Amino acid sequence: MSDIDTEKKGLGLVFLIGFMGCGKTTWGKKLAAHTNSAFIDLDHALEEKAGMSIAEYFSSFGEEAFRKLESDILKTTPYAENTIVSTGGGLPCFFDNMAWMNTNGKTLYIKHSPKTLAHRLENSKTERPVLQGKKGDELVDFITERLAAREGYYMQARYIIDGLLISAEMLQETLSV
Numbered sequence: 001m002s003d004i005d006t007e008k009k010g011l012g013l014v015f016l017i018g019f020m021g022c023g024k025t026t027w028g029k030k031l032a033a034h035t036n037s038a039f040i041d042l043d044h045a046l047e048e049k050a051g052m053s054i055a056e057y058f059s060s061f062g063e064e065a066f067r068k069l070e071s072d073i074l075k076t077t078p079y080a081e082n083t084i085v086s087t088g089g090g091l092p093c094f095f096d097n098m099a100w101m102n103t104n105g106k107t108l109y110i111k112h113s114p115k116t117l118a119h120r121l122e123n124s125k126t127e128r129p130v131l132q133g134k135k136g137d138e139l140v141d142f143i144t145e146r147l148a149a150r151e152g153y154y155m156q157a158r159y160i161i162d163g164l165l166i167s168a169e170m171l172q173e174t175l176s177v
């Protein structure tokens with residue numbers, strides 16, 4: 001298929017997955033702009049529906065309720081034909097969410113090392129209650145452990161890319177195959 005065909009057809013429904021700080025939100029926005037696709041960040045959709053921030057939701061209702069609502073929003077959001085969806089880092093690892101995304105769209109895992117993720121997360125302004133304010137070596141150790149537990153889900157993605165090599169063009173090319 002030529003580039004022109006791909007541009008006309010669009011990328012379809014794409015789910016970006018991976019650990020907190022890997023760049024799902026950042027690159028989801030950029031890829032959507034680059035390919036004239038709609039953009040949805042599921043964390044943002046959840047905050048809109050709940051009428052509060054994720055941090056507030058966690059402290060009011062706990063993680064179990066958060067995971068149920070997150071899964072519900074994933075499956076009930078009306079997606080336009082060409083939409084880039086940035087998921088929350090834990091979403092693929094609960095219920096049948098990963099299988100659901102693979103059935104309904106193309107999944108792409110943005111893979112990074114714990115050290116890079118820790119560096120990004122320490123400098124990010126987004127509140128992430130799962131991290132409980134951890135920093136330095138404690139944060140690296142936490143990510144190493146949590147990533148090992150989650151990677152079996154992430155690796156079920158249809159496409160897996162090295163996050164250090166990412167660009168909007170590279171994402172578009174990968175997802176067009």
Ligand SMILES: Nc1ncnc2c1ncn2[C@@H]1O[C@H](COP(=O)(O)OP(=O)(O)O)[C@@H](O)[C@H]1O
Pocket residue numbers: 018019020021022023024025026027086089120121123124125126
């Ligand atoms: N090359 C890069 N790509 C994406 N994010 C980067 C990059 N370099 C630094 N960052 C920072 O890393 C963080 C990525 O956060 P975000 O896009 O919210 O990730 P996620 O949605 O996967 O948690 C942001 O604070 C961003 O500024």
Ligand SMILES: O=C(O)C1=C[C@@H](OP(=O)(O)O)[C@@H](O)[C@H](O)C1
Pocket residue numbers: 018019020021024025043054087088089090091127128129130
């Ligand atoms: O990994 C996780 O458990 C979470 C990741 C967050 O999204 P990002 O991956 O966009 O930070 C958000 O869904 C929530 O704070 C929980």
Ligand SMILES: [Mg+2]
Pocket residue numbers: 024025026043086087088
């Ligand atoms: Mg995000």
